[in-house]
Amino acid sequence: MDSRLELALTKLKSTGVRMTPQRHAILAYLIDTMCHPTADDIYKALEPRFPSMSVATVYNNLKVFIEVGLVREMNYGDQSSRFDADMTDHYHAHCERCGGMFDFDYPPLAEVERAASEQTGFIVTGHRLEIYGICPNCADITKH
Incomplete structure (x- = not known):
């Protein structure tokens, strides 16, 4: 298991x-x-x-x-x-054609949370970064 x-x-x-x-x-x-x-x-x-x-x-x-x-x-x-179910800090790329979502590694952007807190007074509990585009499978489909 x-x-x-x-x-x-x-x-x-x-x-x-x-x-x-x-x-x-x-x-x-x-x-x-x-x-x-x-x-x-x-x-x-x-x-x-x-x-x-x-x-x-x-x-x-x-x-x-x-x-x-x-x-x-x-x-x-x-x-x-x-x-x-991956509860670690990580980010996602989202395909605009098929709706697929894919993880990608990038260092956590703690400085963004710090800046948001300082500039807004928020008690920041987290953030989400998403990249939008066309995944390789959908891009292949459009080439044919």
Whole structure:
């Protein structure tokens, strides 16, 4: 079992969250994927293994994971929320054609938070950096 999954399961158990097969599968899927899925993506991926699972089950479990601090929800206006189990500081590139979201490494911009706090008086709790463009797969499609 992946060590990230083991740590996440331990954290869930320590908060008193009961482990169900569906909850385990949703968490494992989120930890194993790099695609930042929507709740519907998760449902579609797991529905063959859990035919009685509903989209509501996925949403309810995602809410639990967010509350415990295992998953972050990324809202993008009117589009569906996407979910990320990588809780480290990292940034995202977002494809304007397919909607794909990809992680990229860049040093955390702590100075931006500091400047925002100094200039606005905010108690800064975090920030999000997103790059928009066309992913390599979509760019290939347009070349043909």
